[in-house]
Amino acid sequence: MELSEAMRSTGTCRYYTDEQVPDDVLRAAFDDARFGPQGGNRQPVRWIVVQDAEKKKRLAELYLPYWEGYYAMVVEGTKAVGAVPATVESANHFAHHLAEVPTLIVVCAEMDGIHPTDHELGRLSVVGGASIYPTVQNLTLALRQQGVASALTTLLCAEEPAVREMLSIPDGFITAALLAVGYPAKGFPRKLTRSPVEEIVFRDDFATPMYA
């Protein structure tokens, strides 16, 4: 599949068919994804593929209260989103049917493999994610290439201790995301809504749009 097409049509999928994704399809995606950049070639990312019905049900139960809290803030208007109301409602459907998604992938990362540089600035640290989420994005693209859809979510991270115990995640590894994976019930998006380049790229300082 051509790269631009893959990037432009890899949206968050919230409706899946019941068909399971074959192991060899997942394998091909993991095989491509591992070439993502990460600091010092320490390769911190590990993947746990959860297809066991009971475990998916438990993950969904842990996820739902965090979605309900987030959803309430969005509906009340106390949490800003760029998503349109229909998208929020489909995300609500997704949260209530998470256990039915064929495959849930818990993304783990080895803490020793991460080298944060923004943890002493007195603000939320994000840089640890630079050695994790490029590889996660590679996976979503490599799945898309094979006709497999996904949704990258992070609400479950708040329940890391419970997830750690359920999936025997060893000390020294954290949970960084939950990826829902399966075949899309409604196809792939043809037109994702994003800000134009004119509004998001600057030249030499933040006050000078590059393409205005």
Added chain:
Amino acid sequence: MELSEAMRSTGTCRYYTDEQVPDDVLRAAFDDARFGPQGGNRQPVRWIVVQDAEKKKRLAELYLPYWEGYYAMVVEGTKAVGAVPATVESANHFAHHLAEVPTLIVVCAEMDGIHPTDHELGRLSVVGGASIYPTVQNLTLALRQQGVASALTTLLCAEEPAVREMLSIPDGFITAALLAVGYPAKGFPRKLTRSPVEEIVFRDDFATPMYA
């Protein structure tokens, strides 16, 4: 360009030619990259393209001490890396010639657009990066597609206050990465070294390799 080939040959480039990357080539990459996933379609990522010689020099001066500290730890063996010694030496060359890279892109992110879920776990938070680094990875792939190489680095984030002042980054936005961008002096990598799928994918719990 075919997606798998792009992912497998987008390595960290540490040697660049002097040729500048045309604005329209950068624009095409930004245009593809913006379709990356991020929470609530809040699209927090902004890009500052720095090509001004004095500003690049100053960014390189800010970067170098952090590299020197990191490099010393690697050489002493107090910082573990998976990279081979030759790669560490090329990274050292890169750090000392950062100002000569044709384009440096400072990746910014709007804090209000980030929804961390792991900041109350008593460990380093990484989840904010889930709304930033997938889009950054899209950019490196979209550049690669056009024959442009890059290096994703995060050491400069430690100097965020100085970078903020120099580039007029407003309150509410953070710096999340520095991307070196240009044409590769030594071509693209043919074989990046990564752990095999057998070692990094598990089924239903972390103790059970999926493809062993």
